[in-house]
Amino acid sequence: MTSAVRGSVRRRATGAGLAALLLAGGAVACGGKGDQSPEMTPAAAVAKAAKNTQDITSLHYRMKGQYPEQGQITAEASMRLKPTVAMSMKMNVPSQGAEGAAEIRLVDKAMYIGGNPEMAKEMDGKTWLKFDLSALGDKQLGAGAAGAGQAEQNPAAESGFLTGAKDVKKVGTETVDGVETTHYRGTVTLDELKASLKKESKDVREQREKSLQQYEKLGVDTMTMDMWVDGQDRTKQFRLKGQADKGPLDMTITFVDYNKPVAVTAPPAKDVADLAEMMKDAQG
Template sequence: MESAVRGPVRRRAMGAGLAAVLLAGGAVACQKDDKAGQSPAMTPAAAVAKAAKNTEDITSLRYRMTGKVPGEGQVSGEAAMSMKPLAMSMKMTVKGQATDGPVEIRLVDKAMYIGGNADMAKEMDGKTWIKFDMSALGADKEMNADQLGAGQADKNPASESTFLTGSKDVKKVGTETVGGVKTTHYKGTVTVADLKASLKDESKTVREQREKSLQQYEKMGIDSMTMDMWIDGDDHTKQFRMRGEADKGPMDMTILFLDYNKPVTVTAPPAKDTADLAEMMKQAQSG
């Protein structure tokens, strides 16, 4: 069983977990269809700042994502997430991955569950899910929350969409319809250094949330990013795209928001279908 943990299951889980947390970032979803962006008098910087401010009151969101994750390749999926309490349910497909369907990821009660398909059952004595208990794994030197892609699981996932506020060259591209919603398209470049500097005037809570978001990109080796942001008539982000060069290749992710502040319920998979990684490692060490 130990070989299964350290083999394909571990690699798939780590990759899926990283993508999950990376793709979990974002702002808010669509609102009304009868408005076409912000007031003409609002500057691009002010429009982006206003949309960023509106992310602070998000309690839940649902979104669709597509793009390229460094080291993993092309990914796509859809997710629902609750901020308080923190919970997430995501179904994600990685192009070229040898599975018989999407990988499902659930984050609930400070544990991450990955699996839900027959491939997992083949490697884990019929179990279809593997559980990563973040607190239990903290004692292991080789595997921890950061390596599993869950190191930022306690942050507000709306923070990534606010990165454009740190741009020194943000500009208005034009008006576009995205997901059936009229939006204003903005674009700019941001560096991790500028983003950190832009946090000095934020509240402690907002600063901590955005710093946690930045940590993931620093670990990936990304120093700067090009960012596009589509804002609807209610000053909420409908969609955003982030591109940058990481140590393991290019990142290019687009997040489309479907709705927000609606009830999200996530439940843990049945215990009978779940293999606990912490218990598996204990058994391997003792046996």
């Protein structure tokens, strides 16, 4: 494999991997029990739903929308948060044609991207490309470095963002995937989000700070967020919109289920091309 081909594969795979990891990091998890009181204020309802996300162990969700530079994206994923982080996602970026379909797996601190016949043609028949997140540095990961660390963060960190908005309001009641929900909306700046972290516990604050970094890197200053909360104070759906340096960000995440077993396995070694080894060969 020539260095030019390696570069092409790495750029395409890194772009897909970054989008997947950021989107996974951006997923708002669901959890918790209890009946929502009719008298609860919009801010209190949002805060309760956000708090209920902190104890989940796994989730299954769908995503769709627009991501900067990538364009329209659809994906479905299962993610385990405890005892260790693992994820399996099938993603499609229509604007990239046949090259836009990929499967991403995150397991044992390694990310695998595969399922694309075009990529296999450029990797001597290998159908998966491995990113060893613990071995590759920022320079080797390129843009993917921003998402690599975020992938191991609790995705529930995102759900707390709406609690930082000062204008949270009730939009109405809607049915999402057959579930009756209450729809809330608010707008918040990154500075307001940072200020709101002061009242949080250390663990929550650290999670949200790391999550905020991805939006700073994208150049998003203000976010409009919609949250659909079910009758058990769980987040059933979440939408985040903002303007990034390289285009609009508008993603909707719908939760299918939560706290069910999620098993993710690495692809067979014979089918995997290791990016770290490819980089060593290229340098040589």
